[in-house]
Amino acid sequence: MTVTAEHSTHDLRRRLTGHLVAEGVLRSPGWIRAFSTVPRERFVPAFTLRTADGVRGVREGDTAYLDTVYSDASLITQRDTSGTATSSSSQPRVMATMLEALPDDDSTSVLEIGTGTGYNAALLCERYGSPNVTSVDIDPDLTAAARQRLHAAGYAPTLITGDGTAAHASDGPYNAVIATCGLPRIPQDWLAQVVPGGTIVANLGYGLTVLHTDEHDTVQGHFLPEMAAFMTARGSSSHTNGGHQGDMAALMRATGSITTVHLQCDVTAPMSRFLGGMLHPDTVDFTLTGEDGHVVHIVQHPASGAWARMTMHDTEGARIDYDGPGGRNLWGERLPLMTAWAEAGRPGPERYGLTVSGDGGHTLWLDGPGGRSWELPA
Numbered sequence: 001m002t003v004t005a006e007h008s009t010h011d012l013r014r015r016l017t018g019h020l021v022a023e024g025v026l027r028s029p030g031w032i033r034a035f036s037t038v039p040r041e042r043f044v045p046a047f048t049l050r051t052a053d054g055v056r057g058v059r060e061g062d063t064a065y066l067d068t069v070y071s072d073a074s075l076i077t078q079r080d081t082s083g084t085a086t087s088s089s090s091q092p093r094v095m096a097t098m099l100e101a102l103p104d105d106d107s108t109s110v111l112e113i114g115t116g117t118g119y120n121a122a123l124l125c126e127r128y129g130s131p132n133v134t135s136v137d138i139d140p141d142l143t144a145a146a147r148q149r150l151h152a153a154g155y156a157p158t159l160i161t162g163d164g165t166a167a168h169a170s171d172g173p174y175n176a177v178i179a180t181c182g183l184p185r186i187p188q189d190w191l192a193q194v195v196p197g198g199t200i201v202a203n204l205g206y207g208l209t210v211l212h213t214d215e216h217d218t219v220q221g222h223f224l225p226e227m228a229a230f231m232t233a234r235g236s237s238s239h240t241n242g243g244h245q246g247d248m249a250a251l252m253r254a255t256g257s258i259t260t261v262h263l264q265c266d267v268t269a270p271m272s273r274f275l276g277g278m279l280h281p282d283t284v285d286f287t288l289t290g291e292d293g294h295v296v297h298i299v300q301h302p303a304s305g306a307w308a309r310m311t312m313h314d315t316e317g318a319r320i321d322y323d324g325p326g327g328r329n330l331w332g333e334r335l336p337l338m339t340a341w342a343e344a345g346r347p348g349p350e351r352y353g354l355t356v357s358g359d360g361g362h363t364l365w366l367d368g369p370g371g372r373s374w375e376l377p378a
């Protein structure tokens with residue numbers, strides 16, 4: 001659909017909201033109303049987006065502008081000098097998935113980590129009321145711009161410039177924390193910022209986790225079925241979610257050791273990324289389709305240049321090419337994770353959960369805290 005004069009932004013909002021409802025992502029009346037009400041275009045006057053033909057810039061006034069704003073797309077709004085995206089208005093589908101995991105109670109007080117454009121903060125204000133919303137971003141230019149846009153749209157949350165992974169002087173503790181930047185671990189400082197019984201919704205690696213705090217400084221909960229990777233929190237060690245270093249074409253051609261494996265699972269499956277992103281957060285995963293049509297899953301350790309390339313062949317099993325400068329065998333690390341996953345019947349993320357203990361230990365488990373478990377690296 002292209003936007004013509006008769007398509008008001010109201011109609012476009014209804015179209016996007018209807019799409020998210022039809023997909024089963026938006027379910028509760030409170031969030032449906034928020035998505036139907038908040039004007040996303042007020043928060044994204046200019047952005048770039050990835051298309052099949054490369055990166056395209058779009059700004060207010062362009063023919064495709066409103067149509068794109070109200071598509072289910074992540075809109076990149078800031079890049080650093082190297083071109084790496086550093087802020088965006090996230091994909092509405094992922095935003096809705098995370099927001100729906102927050103308490104369905106009008107008086108919820110919530111801390112958002114990663115103000116960015118301010119659009120998600122506006123949705124929170126629409127749902128819980130501005131006095132209940134605090135949002136923090138590490139970049140002063142972003143909080144300044146978001147403050148202006150939020151006020152112009154009629155919202156007045158508390159905005160803070162600072163590192164959201166650290167505690168800050170605030171109006172907390174909050175009923176909930178929602179992080180819209182990716183993290184390798186749940187920051188210890190958040191525990192004091194959430195009331196006992198409160199909710200933490202965050203992106204760890206490629207998982208979206210919904211955790212609840214208890215009186216003993218333990219945080220525990222499940223992963224949602226959907227996978228997503230936000231841009232990683234600035235200042236956090238490791239994990240460059242979804243990013244990769246160097247020339248992808250070279251990695252597709254690179255030669256190293258070769259092995260063939262016959263596992264009862266697809267080693268290129270998205271769950272490889274989910275488990276690897278959590279347990280080996282200093283590696284990055286990406287999936288490509290080779291010239292011969294085969295799906296190729298590559299794991300890379302940017303710090304050493306180690307890599308593993310996994311290609312599924314229906315009849316011959318999986319071919320693994322790998323090389324480990326610095327002694328890192330990425331395939332050897334991934335194999336036990338994929339084997340355990342296959343043995344468990346190839347579960348989705350929702351069968352995994354996480355316990356964060358008072359001393360900061362992170363335990364990933366399968367089918368309950370007493371089930372099979374793995375310690376996340378410190």
Ligand SMILES: C[S@@+](CC[C@H](N)C(=O)[O-])C[C@H]1O[C@@H](n2cnc3c(N)ncnc32)[C@H](O)[C@@H]1O
Binds near residue numbers: 114120138162236
């Ligand atoms: C995907 S964007 C957030 C999108 C935003 N919620 C919106 O609706 O536009 C991620 C944001 O996290 C911010 N960020 C990154 N590291 C941070 C940190 N350590 N503390 C607070 N914010 C951080 C970035 O500056 C960026 O604006």
